[in-house]
Amino acid sequence: MKKELICISCPTGCHLTAETDANREWLITGNRCPRGKVYALNELTDPRRVVTATVASTSELMPRIPVRTDKALPKRFIAPLLNRLYAMKVQIPVKSGEILIENVENSQINVIFCCDCIK
Numbered sequence: 393m394k395k396e397l398i399c400i401s402c403p404t405g406c407h408l409t410a411e412t413d414a415n416r417e418w419l420i421t422g423n424r425c426p427r428g429k430v431y432a433l434n435e436l437t438d439p440r441r442v443v444t445a446t447v448a449s450t451s452e453l454m455p456r457i458p459v460r461t462d463k464a465l466p467k468r469f470i471a472p473l474l475n476r477l478y479a480m481k482v483q484i485p486v487k488s489g490e491i492l493i494e495n496v497e498n499s500q501i502n503v504i505f506c507c508d509c510i511k
C-alpha cells in the first residue's frame with residue numbers, strides 16, 4: 393500500500409510518501425525532520441484535528457461565540473460534534489477557557505470558549 397501525505401506540522405509542508413513493507417509496517421520518506429514521520433504515522437493510524445467553530449449565544453453584541461477543542465480530536469468525532477455545536481444556543485456570560493462540552497465522546501477532550509462574552 394502506498395499513500396501520499398503533506399506534513400502540516402510546520403510551514404515547510406514536506407510531501408511525504410508512506411509505503412508498507414513486507415511486514416505491513418509503514419515506511420515514511422520525504423520528511424525533512426523527525427516530526428514528519430510522527431505526523432504521518434498519526435495520520436495513518438489515528439488522524440486527529442483541533443476543532444474550531446462558533447456557537448449561537450444570547451448576547452446581542454456577540455451572537456456567535458468562538459469555541460475550540462482543547463486537544464486534537466479523532467476525526468470520526470468531528471462531524472457529530474459540529475452538528476451538536478451548531479444546534480446549541482449558550483447563555484452568557486461565558487469566560488475564555490470555560491468548558492462548554494466536557495469529555496466529548498469519552499475522549500477526555502473538552503470544547504472550550506475562546507473569548508469572554510459578558511453582555
Ligand code: SF4
Nearest residue numbers: 399402405406425428
Ligand atoms: S517533516 Fe519536518 S520540516 Fe517537513 S513539514 Fe513536517 S515538521 Fe516541517
